[in-house]
Amino acid sequence: MKWRVILTGVSLMAVATSTAAVAEMTFIHAGHLMADPATGEVKQEQTITIEDGRVIAIRDGYVGEGNVVDLTGQFVLPGLIDAHVHLLHENGPGDKLARVTKTPADWAIDGVPFARKTLLAGFTTVANVGDENTSIYALRDGIMEGKIIGPRVIAAGNVISPHGGEGDVYGYRTDVTKAIARPNLCSGADDCRRVVRQHIQFGADMVKIVATGAVLSDADAGVDQQFTADELKAIVETAHAFGRIVTAHAHGTAGINAFLEAGGNSIEHGTYLDDSSIKLFREKGAYLVPTLLAGATVTKWANMPDTWLSPATAKKALEVGPKMVGATRRAHEGGVKIAFGTDSSVSPHGENAREFALLVEAGLTPLEAIQAATVNAANHLRIAAEAGRIAPGMPADIVAVKENPLKDVKSLERVIFVMKAGAVYREP
Ligand SMILES: [Zn+2]
The missing domain is CATH 3.20.20.140 (Metal-dependent hydrolases)
Known part of the structure; x- marks a missing residue:
């Protein structure tokens, strides 16, 4: 499967589903979540729901059961x-x-x-x-x-x-x-x-x-x-x-x-x-x-x-x-x-x-x-529709750190959770 960066649009569509796609729903319980760094808004106690490698919802509070990833003590942001x-x-x-x-x-x-x-x-x-x-x-x-x-x-x-x-x-x-x-x-x-x-x-x-x-x-x-x-x-x-x-x-x-x-x-x-x-x-x-x-x-x-x-x-x-x-x-x-x-x-x-x-x-x-x-x-890189934010429809590329990076940016040197396209590669 090939994809290319193009000037007039985005064609990373194949990527998220082609590797290690996760069939069942996953619920990330995020203690502190900056879903969109463009606004910089940080929300507390959020649930990110993920299916087939993509984010399908972000909701207030901790919801969902089964495949739950506990990041309640962490600061969560896009890959x-x-x-x-x-x-x-x-x-x-x-x-x-x-x-x-x-x-x-x-x-x-x-x-x-x-x-x-x-x-x-x-x-x-x-x-x-x-x-x-x-x-x-x-x-x-x-x-x-x-x-x-x-x-x-x-x-x-x-x-x-x-x-x-x-x-x-x-x-x-x-x-x-x-x-x-x-x-x-x-x-x-x-x-x-x-x-x-x-x-x-x-x-x-x-x-x-x-x-x-x-x-x-x-x-x-x-x-x-x-x-x-x-x-x-x-x-x-x-x-x-x-x-x-x-x-x-x-x-x-x-x-x-x-x-x-x-x-x-x-x-x-x-x-x-x-x-x-x-x-x-x-x-x-x-x-x-x-x-x-x-x-x-x-x-x-x-x-x-x-x-x-x-x-x-x-x-x-x-x-x-x-x-x-x-x-x-x-x-x-x-x-x-x-x-x-x-x-x-x-x-x-x-x-x-x-x-x-x-x-x-x-x-x-x-x-x-x-x-x-x-x-x-x-x-x-012309991939804004597929990377750089956590939002419904986007590939689930999500990382977490222990301390708030807005207070100490060096906390990003100590990433403790990594998810790419819904698959977990690193856990706390
Ligand atoms: Zn170089």
Whole structure:
């Protein structure tokens, strides 16, 4: 069963019923329930009724008998959404060797425990924005078919990159570089149109590109714009023509602005965004996915005396990492819409919720941080009819924590109950 993120509607319909559907009714007794983070309203002593993987009712008081889940002492909220993960790996000193030793099957199998950790941390939906094409599609489909445990995956496949850009490889012999080149490299507008079309044909739910240099590509090539305005326009137009949203990794100001000018839907990282960028974000209705956890992690690595980072990546990490919280603060103050994303793979999988405290450090209220990981991420990924709220008709993606996250957002780092599509994966 396949589903795709499309611009004009939502087609996750098959998901909830395809995996571990629960035939009988389940009643969740929720002591404190925030069903819709858009309003932030918290109701006490509520019952959520679930059938065939979907919520069918929310009622006052504790009702129903039989299959009752007791969350009377807990704070209950919708399953969380991380709009920026890479489920097939965790960055480390072995990266360079892995690229020439691992097969697509190895990558897919490596992703199995990472997907499980992510779901058990309360993230019932993720956008996987850059991993080996066939491997991530296999993982996505295996989860959807109920063969392995993990969040719903909206997969971008490999990132689309200019030759020699962040999505290319560095540091190998020329013949090896050519032999392991990914299918998602392009140069020139026409070539980029071809690559985007083929990429979607091969299975991408959304398109992720790299508009600028990146910290963890081992190139001494900065973090400025790498695709030309012409190429960006061709990529965005083609992705949209095929009904896909397109998001861009971007640090440098010119790259951020050129992608937003071209009509791109969102920016990942956004380190050097300025007032002109904020104006463009607002004009275009684009989202920022800050990935502050990645900034904190690469800064920590670069400052270790025995760092595994190469000199080129350590230099970029120290330039970029410490600036990311400030960029998010400026964007938030400027009214830019923020969607939650962690870049997990830089930080370990399953620690995604550490991003909440960093968003609060950047000036978001705890409720705004929760909105970023529910309603905003759902709107950003075009899945608002199927994720981000607990409401009749929606898939039963529900998590619970012990302490009120509006008082201490770090309580979300200690999720004690996880339900995805009506199936319980973690219990108190
Ligand atoms: Zn990333």
